[in-house]
Amino acid sequence: MSRLSIITQNKAQTTVEELYKDLERRIVASPPGLCPVDLAVSFLKVCHAQTCGKCVPCRVGLGQLQCLMEDVLEGNATLETIDLIEKTARGIYYSADCAIGYEAANMVLKSINGFREDFEEHVLRGRCTCELNQPVPCVALCPAGVDIPGYVALVAEGRYADAVSLIRKDNPMPSVCALICEHPCEARCRRNMIDDAINIRGLKRYAVDHAGDVPLPAPAPKTGKRVAVIGGGPGGISAAYYLALMGHEVTIFEQRKQLGGMLRYGIPNYRLPRTVLDKEIETLLSIGVKVETEVTIGENPNIVDIRNQFHAVYIAIGAHIDKKIGIEGEDADGVISAVELLRSIGDNEVPDFTGKDIVVIGGGNVAMDVARSAVRLGADRVRIVYRRRIPDMTAMPEEVQGAIAEGCEVMELMAPTHIEKDEDGKVAALWAQPQIIGEVRGGRPTPKAADAPKVRLECDTVMVAIGQGIESKSFEAYGIPVKRGVIEALSWSGIKDIPGVFAGGDCVTGPATVIRAIAAGKVAAANIDEYLGYNHKITTDVEIPKIRLDDRPACGRVNMKERDAAERKDDFELIECGMTHEEACQESKRCLRCDHFGFGVFKGGRIDKW
């Protein structure tokens, strides 16, 4: 008899492993708008299937919770049932023997706390509170609501100009987004159920790269209404473009020398070439938008002056002030703000970092941008110091990987404590306290000081990239409501009790993404139009290709390739390579056309105009 044997999986076990992966992908692809109670019961069933059966709360309790929640779904429950679900779940949470039990109960508790109204709606009226109005996942998750299945189908047919026209209906900056959009549309792509999300941004890039010059639609007849847009970033430009398209007379006031906002003064050329940005802005302005650069709306002129001169105002000033880290020695010569550095690069005032030993503080995209820019500007050594772990960084993973590939060293779990100066007041070193990752608070593990001595990171330059703030004071002074540093605007971009003044983008949400700024501009344009007494429709005459009934066997996703790290780190040219024709054809044909299949064919599949 053998004492031990080598464990191999049988067919059933390997199949179950496969099914786990299928389920993971399926959950990723879970479309928005599902009944949360129904989902909660389904999750609970999975949890209950995992119970070993030893302890009473888990073995019996989870089953009873399931019965009670099914009663809610089936309309056999009362409001007391909801209380009983909560009490039972709490009892299980505090008494079950292992995580299989208590975490399952915790999920139920979270459900009750998170959407009790939904439980009540089922009990009282036998229905969900959620509406079935977002059946196409990618469209629903695009803040601007771009017709993604539509343009992916157009790419598949080789109709690239039509694809660009279709995108512009909802997002006037397809070229910019083709390169730097964070593509929330891909997150819940139904294709995940089969293999992997469609590379939507990559396909958009293929479309814009191959569309040639696509003319803008003709603007509506002039209305004679004048609209001021404060801030020439992506949100301001988008609002201005749509308002101009509607026939209004728009003037953009821009504080800096050039338009573009963070696209120019925050994102380095190697991610978004200036030529692409300039061309996109130029195209959009060609519809007839006035621009006044180097005008700061603050004291003179102030927001009230502007409001008086125009029929409506859109405030889209973004988030451009750098946050201070607040440690000793921050005033040393050699401490550079990331925002300022990127701003001067945006205006072609490029510093020389040859031979420098640089430490970047921060873990966001801006930290990666300055670190990678510093490499390109000749720095000897670039270290990125972050107080959490690499997976906790807010920067996109590909940005972090890119920085590492280009030679940046990432020092995780290091909290800066002070900056050491030499006799001349110059940076000599950054001191940091090693951290240990700890308790999860607010959904994120928080670091705390590790039982280890501080470390001295010798360097001559420290770049601080720990977030941006909003220059909201001069607006607040003139009556614009500001809460926790951001301008307080309503969901339709209006400002409470101040008719005719609208606000959106980073200055309302705090630093976010370009597509959210564009979406805010779109929303503002629609509501300003409405405010001015019009109901202009933005539409397109592009015809969407018919669906194909091809088989759709599982097929890998085409990812974007990048230029070699060794080559690209010496210049500011675009890093990312576009798809080949072959790749774009294959990738675009992976789309499952959720605008047609499922509920897409019936309602909510396509919004033709807004």
Next chain:
Amino acid sequence: MGYMMIDGRKVEFTDERNVLSVIRKAGISLPTLCYHSEVSTFGACRLCTVEDDRGRTFASCSEEPRDGMVIYTNTGKIKKYRKLIVELLLAAHCRDCTTCVKSGECVLQELAHRMGVTNVRFENTREIRPLDTSSPSIVRDPNKCILCGDCVRACEEIQGIGALGFAFRGTEAMVMPAFDKPLAETDCVNCGQCRVYCPTGAISIKTHMDEVWDALADKDTRVVAQIAPAVRVAVGDSFGLTKGRSVMGKIVNVLHRMGFDEVYDTAFSADLTVMEESEEFLERLEQNENLPLLTSCCPAWVKFVHDQYPEFVENISSCRSPQGMFSAVIKEYYRSPKNSGGKKTIVVSVMPCTAKKMEAIRPNSFTRGKQDTDIVITTTELIRMIRNSGIEFETLDPEACDMPFGFSSGGGMIFGVTGGVTEAVLRRMTEGHSKVELDAISECGVRGSEGIKEVTLPYNDTQLNICIVSGLANARTVMERVRNGEASYHLIEVMACRRGCIMGGGQPPRAGDRTKAAREKGLYNADNVTIIKKSDENPLIAPLYDGLLKGKVHQLLHNQES
């Protein structure tokens, strides 16, 4: 070693193995359904969940005591959860309490009452499953199982058998023998410890009270009872009398009142066992054959040897158990028409033991092919019959046993406790009977509740090595040593139940440490007050050998080849 605060009071702890024990020591009867100090901690019922000063909740059975701990056992939160757990258990449980065999003794029922569960807010999700009545001793009712695993651990850890185990997982989990075989087809030795540990009616004694009532109701039947030694110390506390005190006289009285024609003390046939077993032992010593001699009075142990150590079957004493000897003698006595007066005789044996039910129907315990012991009831069934009869047991005067077999020595009495058989045999093998000589025997190491005791005594020219075992897991340890040649004994006394028959599978359950000690003391006291300590000096023995047993010793007192 240290201190902890329990509900605001400082409590010292020493070697308690968990917080639960410290809490109980502090006088708080924290409820549990799956905790027994004799078996491993399982942590399934979660009823002993407590809260600490940081609001963390944990099962106190599974937590080691630490100095400075601050524990609350009765916060509002904890009380709610505890009640919820009982409610959840009831939701998955048969709720026919009034007709349940365990009614009144069920821990779950008691806890539901204690927690104030007056309404179960959950749907009853249990599926009805068939009972396993295959065993002559035990009935398994899966509908009443709460999966506490007590029986599984008792069978595995104390008895070393593992006849029961967990099958399936999750909601489907069940306790059952491997492959869901009927219990009778497993290695179950019928010891009944699973039933002692079971807090509900999921494992119960297969009862034979109705058969007894029927026999008593039959005018043409003489019903003779024999009462095992351990029974007398386990009945009184059920009727409000002192724990562990022998109530033999009252039992004789109550049985007479119920209609038993004759009532005897099995200690009498224990004296016969001592005679026969001593003789057998001396013979084997002389011939140096089939040593060690393995005692045969415990049927669970005998089955254990047959199942697990077949190569040692020849070592088992050929003597019948006291139950078997007595029934054979009674039946032989009434075989004579002069004695029987034309009546049929039924022997009812009242035992602390569930395995005795199995022994009674074991063919090699039959005489002339016929079953001698007609009905075996356990102490628990006796108590129920007394309650059923309505006779106020506690007020009864003691009565003496009947003749012609109504006298026994102290040696026969102590059969009910581990080491008792050995002690009685040693008394027999010792020449004198002065207090000094008898005390020397009782102090040689035969007494005490340890599961394995070794005694070495000079006998003639040699040293006798004797091993006294209780609990079959201990027996397995000893037998392995013997088999591997690591130990060598002349005599091994084994009682399947820990501490012997006083803790038998048929005794009233839920006996704590104090009850155990009281039962043991009760039996030794019964011995103390007996004038005749040595079995061979029982005045009824010699006439029996000269009379009824003449020429029939082997036929009546030894197991038959089957």
